[in-house]
Amino acid sequence: MEKLSFRLSATRPAGGTRPQAIVGVVASGNLEVLLERSLPPDICTIDIATAAHGFGMVWDAVVRDFVARRSAGGLHISVNDGGARPDTVALRLAQGVRKIEEPER
Amino acid sequence: MTQATANNVSLSWYEASARQRIDALLDAGSFAEFIGPELREISPHLSIFDLPEQFDDGIVIGSGRLDGAPVFVAAQEGRFMGGAFGEVHGAKLTGLLRASRALHQDVLILFDTGGVRLQEANAGELAIAEVMRAVIEARRAGINVVGLIGGRAGCYGGGSLIAGTCSRLIISEQGRLSVSGPEVIETNKGIEEFDSHDRALVWRTMGGKHRYLIGGADTFVDDEALAFRQAAIDALQAGRRCDLAVLQAEQVRLERRLKRFGETEDAVEIWRTLGIGNPTDIPALQTGAFLRAASGRENADDAR
Numbered sequence: 045m046e047k048l049s050f051r052l053s054a055t056r057p058a059g060g061t062r063p064q065a066i067v068g069v070v071a072s073g074n075l076e077v078l079l080e081r082s083l084p085p086d087i088c089t090i091d092i093a094t095a096a097h098g099f100g101m102v103w104d105a106v107v108r109d110f111v112a113r114r115s116a117g118g119l120h121i122s123v124n125d126g127g128a129r130p131d132t133v134a135l136r137l138a139q140g141v142r143k144i145e146e147p148e149r
Numbered sequence: 150m151t152q153a154t155a156n157n158v159s160l161s162w163y164e165a166s167a168r169q170r171i172d173a174l175l176d177a178g179s180f181a182e183f184i185g186p187e188l189r190e191i192s193p194h195l196s197i198f199d200l201p202e203q204f205d206d207g208i209v210i211g212s213g214r215l216d217g218a219p220v221f222v223a224a225q226e227g228r229f230m231g232g233a234f235g236e237v238h239g240a241k242l243t244g245l246l247r248a249s250r251a252l253h254q255d256v257l258i259l260f261d262t263g264g265v266r267l268q269e270a271n272a273g274e275l276a277i278a279e280v281m282r283a284v285i286e287a288r289r290a291g292i293n294v295v296g297l298i299g300g301r302a303g304c305y306g307g308g309s310l311i312a313g314t315c316s317r318l319i320i321s322e323q324g325r326l327s328v329s330g331p332e333v334i335e336t337n338k339g340i341e342e343f344d345s346h347d348r349a350l351v352w353r354t355m356g357g358k359h360r361y362l363i364g365g366a367d368t369f370v371d372d373e374a375l376a377f378r379q380a381a382i383d384a385l386q387a388g389r390r391c392d393l394a395v396l397q398a399e400q401v402r403l404e405r406r407l408k409r410f411g412e413t414e415d416a417v418e419i420w421r422t423l424g425i426g427n428p429t430d431i432p433a434l435q436t437g438a439f440l441r442a443a444s445g446r447e448n449a450d451d452a453r
Contacts, residue, residue: 045199066186069166070203071228078186078204095201126201149178 048092048100050107054117057085060145067139075125075133077140081118088116094125106130110137119144160374162299163323167209167224170259173374174297174381175213175222182211184241192235194269203229206237210245212254216382220257221249227261227302234307235266239276246283246294255293255385258315263330264306277307284314288391293317295384297377298324298366303355305330316391317384318449319377320357320366322436327355349432353416358431358439362420363406364447371436406447423447 058081068076083089090107110116114137121140128136160173171180184190186204195202207229212221223242225232242258249256265273284294296315298304303325304312312318312326320326329337331345344350353359361369368384370376389395410419420428424445434442 045196045201064185064187066168066204069226069228070201074228076186076203080187093201095199122204124201124203 045093045095046097046100048094048103050090050092050104052088052090052108052111054086054088054111054115054119056115057117058115058119058141058144060147062144062146062148065140065144065146067143068136070124070126072126073128073132075123075128075136077136078122079140079144080120080122081144082120083118085118088119088121090121090123092123092125094123094127096125096127102130103133106133107137110134114138114141115145116141155375155378157375161372162297162321162374162377163301163372165374166228167207167226167259167261170300170374170377171209171211171213171222171224174257174259174378175215175220176217179214180211180222181213182209183245184210190237190241192237192266192269194235194272198268200268206235206241207232208238208241210241215257215378215385218255218385220255220385221245222257222259224259225261225300225302225308227263227300230266231263232261232300232302232308233263233266234273234276234280235269236272236276238266239273239280243276243279243283246280246287249292249294250283250287250290253290253292255295256287257295257297257381258311259297259300260304260308260312261300261302262304262306262308263302264308274307277310280311281314284311285391288314288316288389291388293385293388295319295381297381298326299357299370299372299377300324303327303330316389317368317387318360318366319368319370319380319384320360321370321372321377322352322357323372324357324360324366325351325355326357326360326365331355353432358434358443359416359419361449362423362431362443362446363410364402364449367449369436369440369443402448 064080191202207226210223296312296318299321334343335345360366368380
């Protein structure tokens with residue numbers, strides 16, 4: 045496993061009030077994303093454990109793009125990756141912020 | 150009290166994730182997870198092999214309501230390591246079953262598994278044994294333990310043994326139930342015995358229709374979450390015993406079944422013996438027509 049950690053400043057706080065959300069599964073070409081609302085609203089941290097070594101620069105680009113484009117402030121995001129492509133990663137991250145915005149039942 | 154309404158959306162059970170299945174099965178908004186992913190109770194073994202971990206170790210457990218009735222539920226994620234049983238995965242299910250006995254609450258197990266996780270085989274085998282014991286102890290205390298089978302990974306290996314201890318089994322055509330999987334049989338007995346690439350052979354030997362016809366499953370449903378939900382509601386009404394008389398009756402039934410079908414070479418021969426007019430049509434039949442054709446099936450008496 046290669047472990048990567050990012051701590052980024054976020055311009056927009058995550059919507060909704062759910063304390064956490066999870067999307068995806070760990071499988072070949074797939075990943076799970078656990079989002080926890082546990083940080084100041086202008087910070088987003090992302091911890092990644094990936095089976096595919098040597099793609100740190102790609103992850104850097106994907107997570108920076110994600111935090112710039114989505115409302116991710118206040119979220120501590122944990123990723124278990126089974127070798128997903130960057131577009132799949134971007135999709136799961138976007139699904140995650142959408143899910144944590146959903147109204148609580 | 151939570152209103153007993155389903156999440157009224159069409160959802161393929163086969164395609165859905167473990168979490169989607171739970172949401173679609175239980176009354177809307179009623180599920181509360183135990184030992185959720187945020188607790189990170191991950192496998193202690195996978196990192197030794199440098200393999201990816203999943204925060205819930207491939208099984209989601211918790212409590213909820215089914216048509217208003219409180220139930221415990223466990224759902225395996227077949228896409229994570231084939232839904233296989235490891236140490237933590239098995240311990241979560243064992244704990245849930247023990248809680249069901251202590252709190253006298255019925256259990257639904259949403260199987261989606263290839264059996265024991267080979268990277269933690271000893272722990273996985275022990276987990277299977279512990280789960281089977283916990284199922285029997287719960288059933289002896291009058292708890293219904295209902296198995297639902299219709300996932301991508303099927304229900305194989307130790308998972309099929311656990312299914313064999315359940316009070317009732319609900320299966321879809323896509324659900325496969327067998328101790329040894331197709332590749333295992335081919336590897337051990339040769340391609341002449343079982344060609345694992347022959348999908349039609351796999352489905353007619355292990356698939357839901359055949360299991361239902363020979364009494365290996367109690368209820369046959371469409372690959373649809375609401376169909377599984379309704380079948381689960383009905384299964385909890387049954388209230389089956391688990392005692393010596395039931396097991397002896399099951400032994401008699403299995404001996405009779407072996408005598409009746411033991412010499413057959415293929416599932417189609419069994420279906421013909423069951424009195425089905427056009428047995429080769431069975432795989433193509435829609436649910437309604439299939440259930441009519443299956444009226445003379447072997448009975449399933451909830452002990453298996």
